[in-house]
Amino acid sequence: MAQSPNVFSEHSASNNMSPGTTAHNLKSPAVARSRSVSDSSVPQRDILSKTSTPFNKSNKIGSQQVTPWETLVVFAMNLKQLNVQMNMSNVMGNTTWTTSGLKSQGRLSVGSNRDREISMSVGLGRSHLDSRGGVVGGTIDVNALEMVAHISEHPNQQPSHKIQITMGSTEARVDYMGSSILMGIFSNADLKLQDEWKVNLYNTLDSSITDKSEIFVHGDLKWDIFQVMISRSTTPDLIKIGMKLQEFFTQQFDTSKRALSTWGPVPYLPPKSVVSTVEKNSQQQLLDAAHHRHWPGVLKVVSGLVCLLKPQVNSCM
Template sequence: MPQSPNMFNEHMTNSTMSPGTVGQSLKSPASIRSRSVSDSSVPRRDSLSKTSTPFNKSNKAASQQGTPWETLVVFAINLKQLNVQMNMSNVMGNTTWTTSGLKSQGRLSVGSNRDREISMSVGLGRSQLDSKGGVVGGTIDVNALEMVAHISEHPNQQPSHKIQITMGSTEARVDYMGSSILMGIFSNADLKLQDEWKVNLYNTLDSSITDKSEIFVHGDLKWDIFQVMISRSTTPDLIKIGMKLQEFFTQQFDTSKRALSTWGPVPYLPPKTMTSNLEKSSQEQLLDAAHHRHWPGVLKVVSGSKSRM
């Protein structure tokens, strides 16, 4: 076909002539046929390779693009009862944690075009933490806790995040050195949070993103009873409780690490008591960088948002 362009030119010129010359156009197929046969005897390897090149490129591009896909994950958890008993020396004494009626179910849908739909619900019948016989004691009791969350993110659409938490009642009592320093009750609470995004989705690299991006968080909190009883020494006692718990868990972690090091080839390295200011500053910078490694992207989107409260 590429070697015989004259056939198409002659046919087109004959077809555009006046009606009086139709006979001449009807006599031309023999000459056209002989010419096409003579041209067909010429090797056409080059022409075939030339014509097949764009077809192969298109096939390769289509294969690289791939077909769209979608992944759906559905899960469900049903835990009737869980009992955990611990002996936390003289800091918290005998500690018991009881959980019953824990149920959770969810649905996760992810697509190749960056579609994301997540729906999850968590329900808790009762959870109670009781500590007796130590310097720090008390009771925390949570009844009828439910949480429902929904996340929707699609390309070229504003994202949507919703969460609702409903709680029947929560009672807490904190003791320090045998005396109660904090008592409280919080019942029939309902919390709803929903965000509203007004972000430029088509020109995210624009320098004027701060003038075009707004993110609002709408919240609604309702409760029936909220009571707290404190004493004069509640604040300093809470600080002492925090320091004792931190010291206790740090010692337990170091002891467990030393015990596990005897089972394997990993040597145990005791914590350094004295560190130079230079090493401390470098470690703080590394920890700060590791802690904020996920925030640049969020900061880029949230930068310049204004609160209208």
């Protein structure tokens, strides 16, 4: 018969020993192997450091996210010509909008420490709007329009916003029921706006913001020619034009919403209460228009404006 391994022989020998004898010198290979692993000379702190390795990796990942970053976006657009033709029923008839020489370019820089630099310019060669065959008609012609804007915002610094608009000429004519009620021209205009911030950047809880903060807006407007021709019925006719356009666009929006509601589960609820309030306001506006009580309100608004006359300026409002 095949001989059994020494493991079983030694184990049986140890079991047959008397209670008074010692068996420390008899060890099975499995027990010895387990003791050699448990009695390893590796320190316990090394074992803890190995088990805490995932936490160290997560800390490293979190520290990497704090590193500063900066994003720069540069864009440019050049549109040679755009033609839009619309049929606006009997309100504005056949309407044509032509735009040519539209250019735009800009630069956007954003940083992780709340740095922000934005520079953008928009130029327009010509834009012409013509409406014929409706209750409301007229033309609007804009030539050589250019706008430049710059925004600078940095931490621990006062923000700065600048905008400049230059316009060659703008001519407008508004017709109502086939007769001209408003004609005007505005040429060689230049508008500059710049703000000035005086804000406490290190504001404490005890200090008041109203006492420490001041914001000023500096503006400079210049033009060569500003002419407007109106008639006795210009004010009520302009109110009627506004009501006609509001009714037309509201009806178009309502119709579009009803058409889109058939494509999906979008509930369609016609604005009944809104229409009633609009009708009440329109009737009140007609009563005010009959007595020409609109210009005093405008004069109250512009009475506080201050206009500095310059040698090249012909008129001022």
